[in-house]
Amino acid sequence: MKKRQLVLDIGGVLATDLDNFWFTLSEEAQLPLEIVRSVYKQEIRQNLWNGNITEPEFWDWLTNTFPNIKLDYLKESLTNSLYPLDGINYLKRWANHADIHILSNHRAEWIYPFLNPFKHFLSSIIISSEVGVAKPDKEIYEICMNQIGGNLPILFVDNKSENLIPASDFGWNTILADSSNQWINTVENEIVR
Incomplete structure (x- = not known):
């Protein structure tokens, strides 16, 4: 499966x-x-x-x-x-049920030290400063899909609604990350169920 x-x-x-x-x-x-x-x-x-x-x-x-x-x-x-939010604590659990990919507008120099302890849970990492394009430009979502290899369905979580629109256009299921962390329960229901 x-x-x-x-x-x-x-x-x-x-x-x-x-x-x-x-x-x-x-x-x-x-x-x-x-x-x-x-x-x-x-x-x-x-x-x-x-x-x-x-x-x-x-x-x-x-x-x-x-x-x-x-x-x-x-x-x-x-x-x-840059300090961890609650979602980081679920990576190990979610990695048992899903391939996890990072898609972020960031500087690689700033974010890799943060991600290093969690890299073994991640299937791919796409950082805008490395690929030359940032969300919500559709090209970065295409780069991500190429990394994933076309395996659908894709569930995408972002805290900015404008970044969810192109993902939806590609047929991804999207979740808006909220500060009260309800998004974590939604991912749990979608991934772990």
């Missing part, structure tokens, strides 16, 4: 988003969070997640854009902003 295919996002599903990092940057730059996020979004976000710039280029951009910051403190803040 073929195993189910479970595709999981990282931020907001298995680990925290980088919200604490952005709060720290806002404080360091002495600017409102909305302004910091807006400048980031307009100037560098897409290139960062798509891997079109290097991690050192991101840090250079930060120091040039926000000259008052303490770079070493921010690098430490970024590392400390």
